[in-house]
Amino acid sequence: MWIPVTVRVEDHVIVPDLDYGNIENPDQFLEDYTSSVANTPMDMSKPLWEFHLLNIKRSNAESVVLARIHHSIGDGMSLMSLLVACSRKTSDPDALVSATTTASTKPVDYMAxxxxxxxxxxxxxxxxxxxxxxxxxxxxxxxxxxxxxxxxxxxxxxxxxxxxxxxxxxxxxxxxxxxxxxxxxxxxxxxxxxxxxxxxxxxxxxxxxxxxxxxxxxxxxxxxxxxxxxxxxxxxxxxxxxxxxxxxxxxxxxxxxxxxxxxxxxxxxxxxxxxxxxxxxxxxxxxxxxxxxxxxxxxxxxxxxxxxxxxxxxxxxxxxxxxxxxxxxxxxxxxxxxxxxxxxxxxxxxxxx
CATH class of the missing domain: 3.30.559 (Chloramphenicol Acetyltransferase)
Structure with missing residues (x-):
């Protein structure tokens, strides 16, 4: 059931204390970290969402944000819309990220x-x-x-x-x-x-x-x-x-x-x-x-x-x-x-x- 709670941001935004200088393989480290999070049950005593911020440079990213959100919070489409709304363009920090282009509707030929x-x-x-x-x-x-x-x-x-x-x-x-x-x-x-x-x-x-x-x-x-x-x-x-x-x-x-x-x-x-x-x-x-x-x-x-x-x-x-x-x-x-x-x-x- 849904009940009102007090949200403590530090309980949900997690910045692990990592020794980045000694991480030899960032891709392998992220893989192990993600698997560890996936195998750890969520704490049911607090709202079921958390963000892990890792300032680690990988082969195809400058840093990583790992989001773990329980399905009771929302479905995949609405959560993706929320994440896109929380993001900004690197070229223009004040501008929202462009949403996916909607398919154009073709006019109906009523003669046929x-x-x-x-x-x-x-x-x-x-x-x-x-x-x-x-x-x-x-x-x-x-x-x-x-x-x-x-x-x-x-x-x-x-x-x-x-x-x-x-x-x-x-x-x-x-x-x-x-x-x-x-x-x-x-x-x-x-x-x-x-x-x-x-x-x-x-x-x-x-x-x-x-x-x-x-x-x-x-x-x-x-x-x-x-x-x-x-x-x-x-x-x-x-x-x-x-x-x-x-x-x-x-x-x-x-x-x-x-x-x-x-x-x-x-x-x-x-x-x-x-x-x-x-x-x-x-x-x-x-x-x-x-x-x-x-x-x-x-x-x-x-x-x-x-x-x-x-x-x-x-x-x-x-x-x-x-x-x-x-x-x-x-x-x-x-x-x-x-x-x-x-x-x-x-x-x-x-x-x-």
Whole structure:
């Protein structure tokens, strides 16, 4: 329940006393510090938010602010809006950071209203048919069909014992190169990169062909996908939705050995195009607690965050199940290289023709 309390800033803004001069590897230090914070329970006797200020220079940042905020304080979108509202531009300290650009609305051609109705009716038939198929697959997954037992699968009864949080930075330009060459979306490339195994050998092909691995992909169910201005969200009569509104789809991960690395991206796009038409994410939103009861805890959480010309891969793993998460990052980076070179080769062949 919400109760009024007195907030002591020093209890929430933490500036650790560190010997910065003796930190040989700042990136590794931050990784260990973040993992330590992730494994420390929050103090429930005070408001559940804290900021850790680390004046440590890393390979891609001059200093670090680590925010840990309990989900009862707010959902991800509103918290991101709050953090953006608290930030200022380095070029103009008094100016707010520019918010994400909103998508432009295309005018409706009312002269073609009849065709719109026909297309809408056909779309409803596709949605109904695809939803029935995907929902049937979902229920089979929950009740009967289990993933193949692999080292990546933890024991749900053991729970999460020790979190390890790491990240890796890749070039957004590399991802966009593949996106443009294959006429797909950025998320299709990232899912394809996740599925591809950068060091798969030919002798493993028969083993991989028999393995069933599936992941849960979060889907934003909000009408607007951009980060809203905090002032707009708080305005009276605002249509910006507060609270969590995230669905989940079951995504079959294609880990079979392919001679053409681009095949992983093609399969990711085909799967996501089918999932987007269905209402699986909305249905799963309503029964997610029931589903998680069967699936148990997750051994691996994977997030992609785009920022300017970079994409940050964030991994949160249970180290008792995945002792070397850096190898997973290395494999994904290698997979992106393979896919990128294959896309460049395909593009050059088209230009020659």
């Amino acid at each position: 209203l009849t065709w719109w109705l026909i297309a809408g009716f056909w779309f409803m038939i596709r949605v109904t048919f695809t939803t029935l198929i995907e929902f049937s697959k979902l229920m089979l997954t929950i009740c009967f069909v289990r993933d193949t037992k692999t080292p990546l699968m933890g024991n749900p009864e053991d729970g999460i014992k020790s979190w390890k949080v790491i990240h890796r930075v890749i070039s957004f330009d590399d991802v966009k190169l593949v996106k443009n060459a294959m006429n797909v979306k950025v998320n299709d490339v990232l899912l394809g990169m996740t599925q591809a195994d950068g060091h798969t050998k030919a002798q493993k092909k028969q083993i991989l062909d028999k393995i069933r691995v599936r992941g849960a992909v979060a889907i934003n169910l909000r009408p607007a996908t951009n980060i809203e201005e905090l002032a707009d969200m708080m305005a009276k009569g605002s249509k910006c939705r507060w609270g969590n509104f995230i669905g989940t789809i079951i995504f079959p991960i294609w880990i079979k050995s392919e001679n053409d690395p681009l095949e992983y991206v093609r399969r990711a796009k085909a799967t996501m195009d089918r999932k987007k038409i269905s209402l699986e994410a909305f249905i799963f939103y309503g029964i997610i607690k029931f589903t998680l009861k069967f699936f148990g805890g997750k051994a691996l959480n994977l997030h992609f965050i785009s920022y300017v010309n970079k994409i940050i891969i964030n991994l949160a793993v249970d180290t008792t199940t995945i002792p070397d998460p850096h190898q997973l990052c290395d494999d994904m980076v290698e997979s992106l290289k393979m896919i990128k070179y294959a896309a460049m080769e395909r593009k050059s062949r088209k230009m020659e023709v």
